[in-house]
Amino acid sequence: MTSSTRILDTQEIEATDACASWFMKEGIRLMHSGNDADTALVYFDRALELRRRLPTEVPMHAYGLAACWLNRAEALTSLGASHHALALRAYDEALALLRPLPLGDDARYYRRLAIAHQNRGLVLAAQSPLALADAIAALIDAIAVLDHAETMDAAERDDLLAVVWVNLANLQASEAALVSDLAAREAARRALALVRAYENKDAAAALTGLKARHVLCQVAARRLSVQGEGETVMDDVHEATDLADEGLALVREWERRGIDRFRNLASDLFRFGARVYAYYQPHFLDEFISEQLDPQQSAHAFVQSREMQGSAREIGLLALADTVEDSRTEPGNSKGSLNFPRMRSALAAGSSQCNSSDHVERP
Numbered sequence: 001m002t003s004s005t006r007i008l009d010t011q012e013i014e015a016t017d018a019c020a021s022w023f024m025k026e027g028i029r030l031m032h033s034g035n036d037a038d039t040a041l042v043y044f045d046r047a048l049e050l051r052r053r054l055p056t057e058v059p060m061h062a063y064g065l066a067a068c069w070l071n072r073a074e075a076l077t078s079l080g081a082s083h084h085a086l087a088l089r090a091y092d093e094a095l096a097l098l099r100p101l102p103l104g105d106d107a108r109y110y111r112r113l114a115i116a117h118q119n120r121g122l123v124l125a126a127q128s129p130l131a132l133a134d135a136i137a138a139l140i141d142a143i144a145v146l147d148h149a150e151t152m153d154a155a156e157r158d159d160l161l162a163v164v165w166v167n168l169a170n171l172q173a174s175e176a177a178l179v180s181d182l183a184a185r186e187a188a189r190r191a192l193a194l195v196r197a198y199e200n201k202d203a204a205a206a207l208t209g210l211k212a213r214h215v216l217c218q219v220a221a222r223r224l225s226v227q228g229e230g231e232t233v234m235d236d237v238h239e240a241t242d243l244a245d246e247g248l249a250l251v252r253e254w255e256r257r258g259i260d261r262f263r264n265l266a267s268d269l270f271r272f273g274a275r276v277y278a279y280y281q282p283h284f285l286d287e288f289i290s291e292q293l294d295p296q297q298s299a300h301a302f303v304q305s306r307e308m309q310g311s312a313r314e315i316g317l318l319a320l321a322d323t324v325e326d327s328r329t330e331p332g333n334s335k336g337s338l339n340f341p342r343m344r345s346a347l348a349a350g351s352s353q354c355n356s357s358d359h360v361e362r363p
Helices: 010-034 037-051 059-078 081-098 109-127 129-147 154-173 178-198 203-226 231-254 265-280 284-292 306-325 340-346
Strands: none
Touching: 010 037, 010 059, 037 059, 059 081, 059 109, 081 109, 109 129, 109 154, 129 154, 154 178, 154 203, 178 203, 203 231, 203 265, 231 265, 231 284, 265 284, 265 306, 284 306
16 A cells, blocks of 8 residues: 555656655765765655655565665664664564565565664664563574575675674673573574685675674683683683684784774784683793784784784783782692683673665665
8 A cells, every 4th residue: 555645657656766766875875975864864754755655565666665764774773872762663664564575576675674674683682681582583583584585696695694693693692691602602603604715805704704703702701711621621712712813814814905994803802812822721822922913914004003002912911910910829829821700801892793784775
């Protein structure tokens, strides 16, 4: 049905849709170029008003109207927490239009439905910790959509699926409980498996892979913090050091190409890796630190960056503090290493979500 009281003829429908498309593209331009969400919202709302006049029993018109709601939701989300309730309503309106579409007829329907579920979940999680279960359920819905998206390009589908998996892992890890950590670990591993083959070729895949490793390190830090010595612990140690080494090697590779957007994640992995090595394998610590601070293995700007130099200073200060602490203990009781429980602070804040909320206007 159309929300207009008058049925439009074919020529009017085409003209109205074309006008709405112009408003959408202008709003997208504002969001991308100037991040002017307030003004972009005006354009998206104007497009929404126009497309509400179109017959949504036609799938492409329903999709176009859903795109208006989704872009409205994105603009509202970027305006901050005070606008989250309105953003959630916009996502609900979009989902109501997208769910009934014949998904197999157009790969874009699957993609847009999955993104709507995911981004609604991320807004729910940001809005309130009490909504975390609903947020996780929304991301699981997004994965279910993509699992059936046979008409999507396989590479595009895997890329989006990896993003959803890593965002799900991040939310699950934020619960900091045994069961949720196991779920987060599985989700992060799934994300990493989807991007590992091309994360050194595609920067977006690299970001997903690094965020997956970040979640895995959070889980490893909690596991190691409550375990005693033993063979099982050392398995976790080897996994933790491999994650830090792999992630930092990937960042160094991208830094050599002039891409510096991964430095915050590198800083976390650097501090985390140093603390694991210091506590469990101190004979490898100097080698690990030297490798990260060697400009010949990455780029001078990376080594001298605020993020890496700050992490190096923190590692040094913690080592000094633990040396003083160890000097007060009985001989033989010290490992001469960083205080292991502090490891969790390197990753406690978690990583931000991967963004798959590209603004949309149908071609």
